[in-house]
Amino acid sequence: MKIAVVGSGYVGLVASACFAELGHEVICVDNDPEKLAALVRGETPIHEQYLPELLARHRGQRLKFSASLPEAVRASSVVFVAVGTPPRETGDADLSYVEAVAREIAQSLNGYKVVVEKSTVPVYTSEWIRRVMQLTGAKAADFDVVSNPEFLREGTAVSDFLYPDRIVIGADSERAAQILQEIYAPLTKGTYYARSAGVIPEPPGAKIPAQLILTSAKSAELIKHASNAFLALKISFINAVANVCEAVDADVEQVALGIGTDSRIGKRFLRAGIGYGGSCFPKDVAAFRSVARECGYDFPMLQEIIRVNDEQRKRFLKKVRTALWTLRGKRLAVLGLAYKGGTDDIRESPALDIIRSLLSEQCSVVAYDPAATERAQQVITGDITYAEDPYQAAVGADALLILTDWEGFAALDLARIKSLLRYPIVIDGRNLYSRETMQKEGLLYVSVGRATVELESSRASALAKE
Numbered sequence: 097m098k099i100a101v102v103g104s105g106y107v108g109l110v111a112s113a114c115f116a117e118l119g120h121e122v123i124c125v126d127n128d129p130e131k132l133a134a135l136v137r138g139e140t141p142i143h144e145q146y147l148p149e150l151l152a153r154h155r156g157q158r159l160k161f162s163a164s165l166p167e168a169v170r171a172s173s174v175v176f177v178a179v180g181t182p183p184r185e186t187g188d189a190d191l192s193y194v195e196a197v198a199r200e201i202a203q204s205l206n207g208y209k210v211v212v213e214k215s216t217v218p219v220y221t222s223e224w225i226r227r228v229m230q231l232t233g234a235k236a237a238d239f240d241v242v243s244n245p246e247f248l249r250e251g252t253a254v255s256d257f258l259y260p261d262r263i264v265i266g267a268d269s270e271r272a273a274q275i276l277q278e279i280y281a282p283l284t285k286g287t288y289y290a291r292s293a294g295v296i297p298e299p300p301g302a303k304i305p306a307q308l309i310l311t312s313a314k315s316a317e318l319i320k321h322a323s324n325a326f327l328a329l330k331i332s333f334i335n336a337v338a339n340v341c342e343a344v345d346a347d348v349e350q351v352a353l354g355i356g357t358d359s360r361i362g363k364r365f366l367r368a369g370i371g372y373g374g375s376c377f378p379k380d381v382a383a384f385r386s387v388a389r390e391c392g393y394d395f396p397m398l399q400e401i402i403r404v405n406d407e408q409r410k411r412f413l414k415k416v417r418t419a420l421w422t423l424r425g426k427r428l429a430v431l432g433l434a435y436k437g438g439t440d441d442i443r444e445s446p447a448l449d450i451i452r453s454l455l456s457e458q459c460s461v462v463a464y465d466p467a468a469t470e471r472a473q474q475v476i477t478g479d480i481t482y483a484e485d486p487y488q489a490a491v492g493a494d495a496l497l498i499l500t501d502w503e504g505f506a507a508l509d510l511a512r513i514k515s516l517l518r519y520p521i522v523i524d525g526r527n528l529y530s531r532e533t534m535q536k537e538g539l540l541y542v543s544v545g546r547a548t549v550e551l552e553s554s555r556a557s558a559l560a561k562e
């Protein structure tokens with residue numbers, strides 16, 4: 097199948113590389129000349145496992161990059177639209193890029209094409225795309241618009257794409273639905289897995305072959321917003337439960353295990369912490385609320401998800417204040433800048449928000465992140481320096497703060513950390529350590545939804561052991 101993908105951002109680039117991996121001929125279009133030149137040179141603009149390998153394998157072969165949308169459209173039978181839909185101040189998505197692309201596609205038609213929304217867009221967007229294309233002169237018989245939402249997570253984007261929980265195709269025309277099914281056939285029929293076993297390792301629990309869900313275009317648009325809102329709801333729910341745990345001295349990890357083992361609830365996305373960030377959840381929950389309201393349904397539950405998420409960052413700051421008594425002039429080691437582990441993305445990162453607040457309280461910050469430092473340097477100003485590793489960050493610091501769930505942060509040499517810190521205090525916004533471990537190490541340990549490990553009790557337990 098000949099495919100054009102418009103937009104080489106997270107979704108567009110990963111989709112392009114993965115479609116090529118499935119055997120399709122792909123042209124990835126972007127109007128940013130610098131970005132294109134870098135892609136052609138063989139650079140990978142985002143930190144994403146397996147993406148460099150896929151790009152190296154298919155670039156210049158089944159995967160081409162181009163600045164010309166008309167040429168790409170004319171050479172393809174399917175056009176995926178994966179341009180940005182940034183939030184506007186009102187919370188709803190800015191669809192002006194989608195509209196501009198729809199217009200340009202309409203002007204470039206040279207036969208029947210399927211136009212596919214891949215970006216996360218509100219319900220009714222497929223209708224708007226159809227309308228704009230017709231207003232621009234395209235004949236109704238020459239195109240169909242399909243919604244094919246993408247559920248990939250940053251950090252595991254390639255695996256998520258090739259081993260999806262489901263593939264949703266929202267099409268109101270049989271012809272377009274058929275074409276989309278053909279594109280994904282290697283995954284839904286399982287031929288890709290049989291032929292490429294081991295190339296991109298199968299993640300645990302992968303569903304093979306991938307499940308296909310056929311819906312109307314509007315249902316598919318809603319599936320995307322509702323999925324992200326529901327996942328954000330799970331996070332805010334467990335964070336709210338964590339706050340109750342703190343009030344009554346219960347342990348949120350135990351509670352999460354107890355409720356998550358109910359298969360109707362499920363264990364995933366019940367990790368309490370400083371809340372969600374990233375380019376999707378904050379934007380999509382707000383956009384979903386805005387769409388619902390526009391369609392005549394006020395959805396206050398969505399506002400509550402956002403409120404709990406914001407509050408979580410403030411509660412963490414309060415914990416830092418409680419642990420350190422006074423903040424002015426304190427030196428804080430901060431582990432983590434990215435909004436989650438495994439990515440260099442800092443968009444809407446709770447870590448950056450917390451760092452900014454600490455800086456405004458006249459703390460000095462020494463931060464370490466395995467991938468996101470360069471990006472953070474461009475946006476944070478003030479009394480902040482960057483360390484080469486967690487241990488360098490800890491030297492002489494009044495406390496160590498863990499703000500991102502990088503795997504490496506869960507396996508620190510704690511004795512060494514303790515010897516480097518000025519005060520033996522660890523404040524963990526991601527619950528990466530058990531209370532018992534910290535108690536054994538003799539650290540004052542503050543986490544989320546669990547009782548603080550005080551130095552007193554660690555001394556008491558050391559004595560008990562003797």
Ligand code: UDX
Binds near residue numbers: 249365367373376
């Ligand atoms: C999310 C969706 O998972 C994905 O399906 C969609 O396509 C895009 O948005 P992503 O933003 O990459 O993906 O990250 P995800 O792993 O979902 O985490 C989002 C945020 O929630 C992170 O800040 C993470 O730290 C936080 N989180 C996640 C929690 O705080 N607790 C959890 O239990 C899970």
